[in-house]
Amino acid sequence: MTIVATPPTPIERFNGLAFRVLLDCLARPGKVGHLPPPPFADLPPLPDGTPPNATAVAAGMSLLDQTVSFVHAAGEEWLPVDHPLTRWIALRTNARPVEAAAADFALLHDPAGTALFGELAAGSLLYPERSCTVFLSVPAIALNGETLRLRGPGIATTATVGLRGVAPTELAAIASRPSQFPLGIDLFLIDQQGRCLGLPRTTQIEVI
Amino acid sequence: MGYVAVRGGSEAVARAEELVECLRLLGGSTPLQLPQIRDQLRHAVSRAMHEGALYAPLLAALAVKQAEGDSIEAAFLLRAYRTTLPRVMASLPVSGREMFCLRRISASFKDIPGGQMLGPATDYLIRLLQPALAHEDVRAVIAAAERYAALVEAGKPQPGAWGRFPKVTEYMRQEQMIVDVPAEPAREEPFDITREPLTFPCPRSARLQAMAQADTGSLMSLAYSSTRGYGDAHPTLVELRYGYLPVHVAHPLTGEPVTIGEIEATEAEIASKAHSVTNHAEPPRFNVGYGFAFGQSELKVMSMAILDSVLTQARIGSLAGESGPAANEEFVLLHTDGIEASGFVAHYKLPHYVTFAADLSVLDRARDHHAQRQSRLGQLVDQALTSDSR
Amino acid sequence: MSETSDQLYNFALLDEDAKREIRRKLLKAVAIPGHLVPFASRDLPIARGWGTGGLQITLSIITPDDTLKVIDQGDDESVNAVNLRRLITRTTGVATTTDTAAATIIQTRHRIPEEPMRADQILVLQVPMADPLRWVEPNLERATIMHSEADYGKMWVYMYESVVRAGDLRIASQYPVIVNRRYLMDTTPIPRWDVPKLHMADTLYLFGAGREKRIYAVPPYTVVEPLQFEDYPFRTEYRPGQRCARCGADNTFLTEHFVSDSNGGRWETTCSDAAYCAKRVAQMEATA
Known part of the structure; x- marks a missing residue:
């Protein structure tokens, strides 16, 4: 059969493969997925000079275009519209940088960003989907670890997952994130190795 | 396998396509050329363009040819092509005042600023078949060109009697006869139903876009129902104009407006019943409805304008759905798209034997229940008869 | 174009x-x-x-x-x-x-x-x-x-x-x-x-x-x-004794269809999941 389509470009290929990992992880909280290597490496640094987690940024960007908005934060601070990384993301996606409360997506470059969860949109009863999806960079997601115990749709009974380098207060913030079903924010935790954990609003989280 | 109707489909589909081609060409007539369709089947081309939501006369002619004249199929072909095109930018708003008119009429005032101009219209033609058309040849083309040249030479129509005109609604607005549709929260760009899901209540730009690409017959039927009795539309045609409209965009670098071409279009504005004012402290005015379509498409834009006015009225008065089906925005917008409606109606040609088997199982259970009830009834009747006979 | x-x-x-x-x-x-x-x-x-x-x-x-x-x-x-x-x-x-x-x-x-x-x-x-x-x-x-x-x-x-x-x-x-x-x-x-x-x-x-x-x-x-009521529970189409005429499965969803033969044809009840039915027939033929 004649193929009448062009093969996907590297970015399209990343977007397609990354989406399947994100979808699988969100459908199966507790499962640790592996994102493909990011299709770029020239990201401007964060205010403290460290590079952002390129896989987490690329995964977030795979869902951005001119019809949606985003915010991002280093530590507990939202980064301004004119920050080089904000401009870098906006230029490549056409997504609008906005105030936290109006953002469709939030990129939190380190676990301290968990303190900002409360500022993000959790949707309304009429439109629970008008909520923020969060990409949170963490130092390491450990296979077979025991930091969080999870329950809810997508989990046969219970699941446990290990997180390294996340402070107790930050773990508590993850466990008590806005999630009054059907309202709530949905989280993707992504570590330096591209490991990914999905925590939809339906997951009940307990810190072990 | 004897189930040829639904299995082994690839072969059947290919043969079906061949048969369609054969039927079109086997008559032995000369294949139609696209310019012939574009020039001589103008209304078919217009309809394919506005219902297909793509301004492309030659492509529309191709769609009409490929669809063998079926208007919905032609529009579907254009839509399916349009969806593969990038949306580069939104053009700047353009007023109907900028239209280079070939025709403009008003039914609300005898004389209007700039004057009435009948233009190309079949409204007053006696509908007798013209046998001469059956034997037309190239001499007719030459004769038409000569007649046209003679008219131009004689200075007809007079310069100034055609071209650009003020709009009748401008006068009515100035005289406070009409009330404009209540303003909605400002948007950077109009709602685009091909990019955003249509949820209700929807902005007026979504309503107008949906109707601009809706099926002409469906809009006409609903507009008619509201004027005939299932509703309370009392439209008066303020102005209908047909001609060429410029298309402007903002220059991507300077932001200055640039004209990138023109489109053939029809526009209608109607005034309806004087109970449209939200603020009761203000004197009553007429409500206005707006219709627009590519090409010369007068029934479409009038139907659209009537429905727009009815829907605005319903929204203001919170009468949605309570003054006939045409006043129910969801009902109108979700059932008048020719592509969606035709697709869904036609999908009943697809096999449904799983659902039908499930239906049969329910029918069996209902029959069992019926039989049980009948036998219980029978027993009761028997008992009654027996006790009677005692 | x-x-x-x-x-x-x-x-x-x-x-x-x-x-x-x-x-x-x-x-x-x-x-x-x-x-x-x-x-x-x-x-x-x-x-x-x-x-x-x-x-x-x-x-x-x-x-x-x-x-x-x-x-x-x-x-x-x-x-x-x-x-x-x-x-x-x-x-x-x-x-x-x-x-x-x-x-x-x-x-x-x-x-x-x-x-x-x-x-x-x-x-x-x-x-x-x-x-x-x-x-x-x-x-x-x-x-x-x-x-x-x-x-x-x-x-x-x-x-x-x-x-x-x-x-x-x-x-x-x-x-x-x-x-x-x-x-x-x-x-x-x-x-x-x-x-x-x-x-x-x-x-x-x-x-x-x-x-x-x-x-x-x-x-x-x-x-x-x-959705169901205690006294009117949800039930599937399953009928005790049902059987696919082709693969013999007794636990699948069946549909009826007409099979032409030399006697003019007959109605037959078979699995609606055609690939599953064919797989079973192939397995049976392989083990036979």
Whole structure:
């Protein structure tokens, strides 16, 4: 059969493969997925000079275009519209940088960003989907670890997952994130190795 | 396998396509050329363009040819092509005042600023078949060109009697006869139903876009129902104009407006019943409805304008759905798209034997229940008869 | 008119923005099981009502490494399944299969395959109506409010009336269910036989309604309960003693069809899942 389509470009290929990992992880909280290597490496640094987690940024960007908005934060601070990384993301996606409360997506470059969860949109009863999806960079997601115990749709009974380098207060913030079903924010935790954990609003989280 | 109707489909589909081609060409007539369709089947081309939501006369002619004249199929072909095109930018708003008119009429005032101009219209033609058309040849083309040249030479129509005109609604607005549709929260760009899901209540730009690409017959039927009795539309045609409209965009670098071409279009504005004012402290005015379509498409834009006015009225008065089906925005917008409606109606040609088997199982259970009830009834009747006979 | 080329279209037909929108909506659908998420729904070269919702989902999730199966009424060879598969493979080049076990993505209309699906597979269902409240509240604005308040009283009344009038729950297919104890959901016109497969499944189910412009999902291991009354419980089409005339299976969904033979023909009852039936016949022939 004649193929009448062009093969996907590297970015399209990343977007397609990354989406399947994100979808699988969100459908199966507790499962640790592996994102493909990011299709770029020239990201401007964060205010403290460290590079952002390129896989987490690329995964977030795979869902951005001119019809949606985003915010991002280093530590507990939202980064301004004119920050080089904000401009870098906006230029490549056409997504609008906005105030936290109006953002469709939030990129939190380190676990301290968990303190900002409360500022993000959790949707309304009429439109629970008008909520923020969060990409949170963490130092390491450990296979077979025991930091969080999870329950809810997508989990046969219970699941446990290990997180390294996340402070107790930050773990508590993850466990008590806005999630009054059907309202709530949905989280993707992504570590330096591209490991990914999905925590939809339906997951009940307990810190072990 | 004897189930040829639904299995082994690839072969059947290919043969079906061949048969369609054969039927079109086997008559032995000369294949139609696209310019012939574009020039001589103008209304078919217009309809394919506005219902297909793509301004492309030659492509529309191709769609009409490929669809063998079926208007919905032609529009579907254009839509399916349009969806593969990038949306580069939104053009700047353009007023109907900028239209280079070939025709403009008003039914609300005898004389209007700039004057009435009948233009190309079949409204007053006696509908007798013209046998001469059956034997037309190239001499007719030459004769038409000569007649046209003679008219131009004689200075007809007079310069100034055609071209650009003020709009009748401008006068009515100035005289406070009409009330404009209540303003909605400002948007950077109009709602685009091909990019955003249509949820209700929807902005007026979504309503107008949906109707601009809706099926002409469906809009006409609903507009008619509201004027005939299932509703309370009392439209008066303020102005209908047909001609060429410029298309402007903002220059991507300077932001200055640039004209990138023109489109053939029809526009209608109607005034309806004087109970449209939200603020009761203000004197009553007429409500206005707006219709627009590519090409010369007068029934479409009038139907659209009537429905727009009815829907605005319903929204203001919170009468949605309570003054006939045409006043129910969801009902109108979700059932008048020719592509969606035709697709869904036609999908009943697809096999449904799983659902039908499930239906049969329910029918069996209902029959069992019926039989049980009948036998219980029978027993009761028997008992009654027996006790009677005692 | 641009010149024709061998590679005229995007990978998987849709442009990246259209795919991205659907991907975003799919994530919301998974996070809010059973909730109807509106999406723009692009025009496609196939007609509305012929699987455009399922098709848009498949085209948005498919990668070059996938193996695709497309069925209509349980059958890979049904005309519409053939047509959709042709469109998807021509614009992606992915491998196809009729074997449920070998597929990574299965797009389906009206059936869930008989063979249990695994965690590494996705089932994409084509949806005609999307909102189960349509039967009792055709107005979308009001139905959306009812969903937001989990106000399903009208639906229960409808069910009750069906019991009173017909003596039983007389919903044949498209049986309404409650997902994750919150949202009322349309199961699409799958037979009742397939409804229990949605409950606590290993597989992710994605639903696309193209004409109605809605996406929804049932994640794996999610509670899915059919609406029923204690004294009128939900029942499938199963009849004791039922049997496929071809493969002999006594636990599949069967449909009737006419088989021509030298005596003029006869009606036969066989598995609606044609690939499953064929697999069983092949296995029996191999062991015989």
